[in-house]
Amino acid sequence: MSVLTTEPDAVPAGEEPPDTGERHRLTAVTGLAALSLDAMASVAYGPEAIVLVLAGAGARGLGFTLPVTLAIAALLAVLVASYRQVIAAFPDGGGAYAVARAHLGIRTGLVAAASLVLDYVLNVAVAVTAGVAALTSVFPGLYGHRLWLCLAVLALITGVNLRGIVESARAFIVPTAVFISAIFVLIAVGLFRDHPVSTASAAGHASVVADNATTVGALLLLKAFASGCAALTGVEAIANAVPSFRVPRTRRAQRAEIALGAVLGLMLIGLSVLIGRFHLQPVEGVTVLAQLADAALGHNAAFYVIQFATMILLALSANTSFGGLPVLLKLLARDDHAPHVFALKADRQVHRHGVLALAAVSAALLVFSGGDTNTLVPMFAIGVFVGFTIAQVGMVRHWRAQRGRGWRGKALLNGGGALLTGVAAVIVTASKFTEGAWLIVLALPALVAAFEAVRRAYGRIDTRLGLGLLPRAPHRERSLVIVPVSALSRLTSEALTAAASLGDEVRAVSVCAPDPEDRVRDRAFARSWRDWDPGVELVRLTPERHGLGRPIAAYVRAVAAAEPGTRVTVLIPEAEPERLWQRLLQNQRGAVVAHAVRRETDAVICRLRFRL
């Protein structure tokens, strides 16, 4: 499984690196680049979310873009500071789930876990839609097909992850660096202009700004604030991955965290300044970022560079969910809260289930949102804030428990953060309830309930299995092997040889369908069996009704009932052609019999595959 968020180098599924040395681990700089992807990418939809809300109050509303952004930047500062403390307190990483489990009890831990699961899923959906929005801003013609584009991109990412190929964290450094520098260039250049160079991309698009300039109410500002907070997603990534850093891990991680905060904050503020400066009007079908690029750098190569950098970064950030979710699920599985499958490392089949599940849910979300980022962003924000809040409340508990030097200050800091994010969560939920937030309100408790149900189920299973206690010693029983046969061939003799080796007694069973032609075939078969004389009794079953599996299963049941002390085994021979398409030619008799015997008896089922 790809384990991006907890290992320096994720690797193809099916293998895992022999324990890697320090030099493979991350420094503050590489760590920043490798782990800040999601946070940076959120710059692409964060400011947009603010502007769109404010646009509801017309041009005057848009005037409040900067203040709202500054508030968000302040919250960012608080978050970064408090995550610095999380890093110090939990050098083993793990994030909200770990913190909550440690200080707030299992139930809260599960709430945190559920919110994280939702985040991973929503991150895929949001990143994909935002990425496609960046694309359609360049090629407006594609706007009509954005849902299909989203699904296509999702399919692509899924395909890559199915093949188990996950780029090493290092591979993220370049695009992240390109994106960051591009944004800063945009801001720098923009600050030297008094009016937009170009508005080409926005031209001919319907403005979404309300004409009737209503008064700008506090609620509107709160909504804008809450939506904009989506820009803060990903701030926690570094704290989750402390073990990936080079020693002194904590210090390096903390530096990276602060750098992340600084860069993200500057980008947000810078962009919002430009938005005000250029009196930018959000329009349908063109992202705010695209308009800013236009206005600051003109509708030229630079514009395209920014759009494509954005798109690629967003695609990669969607990809990180495919790395992160399995890690979380593994933790949950180890605590018996998720199917143990997820704890089964390094197996492609299993890995695939996770990837496909994530893809399916994300696809559903994409369809639900019609490929529109701004429907998804609020839902995303809710999950993120729930996580933030829980983590920080946990930290408060942590400090109170330790009562170390200046614990009050630290506790206060985390407490303040918790309050802010908690309020934000409530606002987003309340203000966006009808527009999709209800989905989260339902999904979160549902997930928690599921986690607990799974835990209980495992408890029952373990007691049934008598796990932990010494089971009674195994003993040898008389073994009877039953072999379904329908014709004489190498396969038959191969099967009987295997059966003779496995059983004290062997019986061959043939089923004769209740129609004349088959009766004839059956008699002929019996004759040739006598001629062959393999020294194995041939039991001929002649049911009244058609069917292959049921009669055999019934016979097996009867035998098992008649000879209690005996262990009955059904050995099913199957010819396996070498070419794959030829497998389609196999009469599924084997599968049918196995299915029936499995469902209706307790016999052991052996399948002998005879390669052709």
Added chain:
Amino acid sequence: MSVLTTEPDAVPAGEEPPDTGERHRLTAVTGLAALSLDAMASVAYGPEAIVLVLAGAGARGLGFTLPVTLAIAALLAVLVASYRQVIAAFPDGGGAYAVARAHLGIRTGLVAAASLVLDYVLNVAVAVTAGVAALTSVFPGLYGHRLWLCLAVLALITGVNLRGIVESARAFIVPTAVFISAIFVLIAVGLFRDHPVSTASAAGHASVVADNATTVGALLLLKAFASGCAALTGVEAIANAVPSFRVPRTRRAQRAEIALGAVLGLMLIGLSVLIGRFHLQPVEGVTVLAQLADAALGHNAAFYVIQFATMILLALSANTSFGGLPVLLKLLARDDHAPHVFALKADRQVHRHGVLALAAVSAALLVFSGGDTNTLVPMFAIGVFVGFTIAQVGMVRHWRAQRGRGWRGKALLNGGGALLTGVAAVIVTASKFTEGAWLIVLALPALVAAFEAVRRAYGRIDTRLGLGLLPRAPHRERSLVIVPVSALSRLTSEALTAAASLGDEVRAVSVCAPDPEDRVRDRAFARSWRDWDPGVELVRLTPERHGLGRPIAAYVRAVAAAEPGTRVTVLIPEAEPERLWQRLLQNQRGAVVAHAVRRETDAVICRLRFRL
């Protein structure tokens, strides 16, 4: 499997009736009702196909509706007559495939089979789209969603067939009777009117009649004729099902065939007379039949009765494909031309594959045609005519071979029919090539090629298996059973008991992942194993890389190589919770190991399921 076209009473999959007596079989009348479904249903789209082509030449073109229809009626007469002869010559039914196999060699038989397969698929698509068209004619608001409606109806029919519930042929009698009488009432009433009572349904729909009245060329008339011939589909059904009739089968079947021809012919001619009388103009979104109902009976209850009767009949006629195709595939499978799965009677799993395959292909066709009947009808016609032509050429051969009384006349009749249908096939293909006919032109030979490839593959497989010759006698070998274990539980002891009963030697194998925590777990496990002391050696594998299946498979290979005389069996224990959702909780270790061992070794795989 539902076997509508060859048995009087199709039955739920999974069972088949004990051979049914005469009284269950069909009389001429019931047979007509039970087997004429498809033919009658084609009245719903046949005339429409004609009118639409002629509309291309404006009002003057539409004037030729009656003559074209008369030509088609004439062809119908020829077909009926020649199928009367088919019935006499092939009392065992089987239709084109049987005739062609008998008189024209395997290759031609396969062409006929391929055309039949295409017919079954296209019949589903055409019937569904036409049924939905009947519905949207009543509720124009639904017209925009017709593709989704089609897929919904298809899903419904598929669902019904998946459950294996197929109505007995008798159930078709009522709707067919209702439909036929409704149409005749429509015609009768219509003949007493000089001008339409109502044009409500057509009102406000775009006419598709070309304004520039061009000259009506011969080619146009041929195209109209060819398209209209779609109305002849289903004429062969009775000939395919002779064995379902009461004795004297041949005579009753022949009567039914003639009745079918008469009824169908009268309906076609009657409708086309009305079309001329009411100067009906085909419009988009309303079927011709709907307009006629409107014109003759008025936009009242009667109108709705006709539309719904049509819809239901068409849905049922789509359903017949789900009954017919399996029968054909069974015949093909018996001749080694299709996977033997299809010859495996009376098993739901298998039955499902067929149903789902048919549904999938039909769905693809629906999407391809955008839910428009008139794109599909020509394709449908091609397949049908190829079948007709082959069947009749075969009959000509048949008569020449027999040289019975008046064989020349009979041969001439069939020859004429073959010529007409052959020409029709060529015309449709040529005139509709770009509009979808190319699909058939590709699919037909592709199917034939596939049939032959399958046959060859089976040939190779049989020789490899040494089928037919007596295989060498089975012998006993030393048996070593390997049991993968990971913890001590009832399951473990159960598994070792089974293994001990099956093998001369038993070895337990555990895999230790290359990380510290797992090493600890592994050592603890080894200790508890020693405490338990089951008398079975525990082999502890410690691969460098993560992975469960591969190490075990590698070990099995090594053992098998080291001890040539020994038969190695891998016994995989799995706990099976009682509730279905709990199955999700199973760690897929068993599946993973089985997968790897199956792929990388020749060992027999036993799976022991321990019910909780």
